[in-house]
Amino acid sequence: MHAEIVVLPGDGIGPEVTAAAVAVLRAVGQRYRHHFNLHEHAIGGAAIDACGDPLPEKTLAACHYADAVLLGAVGGPKWSDPGAKVRPEQGLLALRKAMGLYANLRPVQPHPATLGAAPIKPHLLSGVDLVVVRELTGGIYFGDKTRDGGSASDVCRYSVGEVERVVRRACELARERRRHVTSVDKANVLETSRLWREVATRVARDEFPDVTLEHQLVDSMAMHLLSRPRSFDVIVTENMFGDILTDEASMLAGSMGLLPSASLGDERVGLYEPIHGSAPDIAGRGIANPIGAILSVAMLLRHSLGLAMEAGCVEQAVSATLDDGIFSAELAHGHAAGTREITAAVLEHIAADCHVAELRD
């Protein structure tokens, strides 16, 4: 197949993990004889430096034209002055909004080889397999913001339609899995959460009678996620709660560097990025874990290109690499592998283990 893929490396470790992801994408393309045309564009701090705009028009136009977009990470201390007029993160938020990517899927499946590296007891982790569906284009991130002398405000707003579509997405996903959805809100305090709860209840009851829905308040959910992670299947929540809960959930897997994500809307095109940021504390040292970015390629292949076999091949290669005990610094006890070493191991497994039917004869 032919696919136009936009690559947005961004800032900090973004370009480092994106280089790994691109190498994997190219390897899959060669192995399965797909033509992936890659187009690299600037976003975030790199784009501010280049042209003063964290989401240049050229970048947005390329994303609108693409079949899929692969992103590293944006942001960093260079652009984080509280008085800064323009910020790298605005570019990412504007891109998600402009592309209508309201559902951000963040799967968490601790690998058996990394159970010992997670700060949670291994017996709580084995068998954990959950997906957080984070609402991505609404809520407090996108409400009106004001700054008036000594006070500031960020408005949190949700419409019925915005809640319906993301809850539907979560229920559809649950149908392909264990048919259980946990909706997370703060309905004991927030009006937007009371709306969220009402809509989630109605959508699940009327449209998905075969899916069970439970509600949890976000504060105690932060605890349940660590104390009984196996009991969750699909978790659906609003934008900011999803942001925070998924960084927490990365500790089930053992590292921020391991988790991928897919941001989807009503079209097939999606934005794929690891959940971590630009990690300024380790940028430029060649030690960033590329696995979240590489698994984001698997999600891209599956969700935007419909290439389930190729996606499975990438996931298998990552799994085999971890089975080999090849871990980056934040996970390793002994030898720590760098970004390039991990990527090379994944590529070797793709070459050795991914079989293409017509090449087998």
Ligand SMILES: NC(=O)c1ccc[n+]([C@@H]2O[C@H](COP(=O)([O-])OP(=O)(O)OC[C@H]3O[C@@H](n4cnc5c(N)ncnc54)[C@H](O)[C@@H]3O)[C@@H](O)[C@H]2O)c1
């Ligand atoms: N999608 C994105 O572009 C995105 C996501 C989150 C944060 N950010 C931005 O990144 C900047 C830094 O934010 P932060 O420090 O709060 O979060 P971060 O995710 O960048 O880093 C948090 C911690 O996790 C570690 N870490 C992250 N990714 C790793 C990887 N691949 N391998 C090994 N260790 C990894 C870092 O070294 C750091 O100690 C901020 O400007 C923030 O806005 C961007």
Ligand SMILES: CC(C)[C@H](C(=O)O)[C@@H](O)C(=O)O
């Ligand atoms: C960089 C920031 C705007 C972003 C978010 O909050 O959505 C990040 O934390 C994420 O998780 O993708």
Ligand SMILES: [Mg+2]
């Ligand atoms: Mg985040």
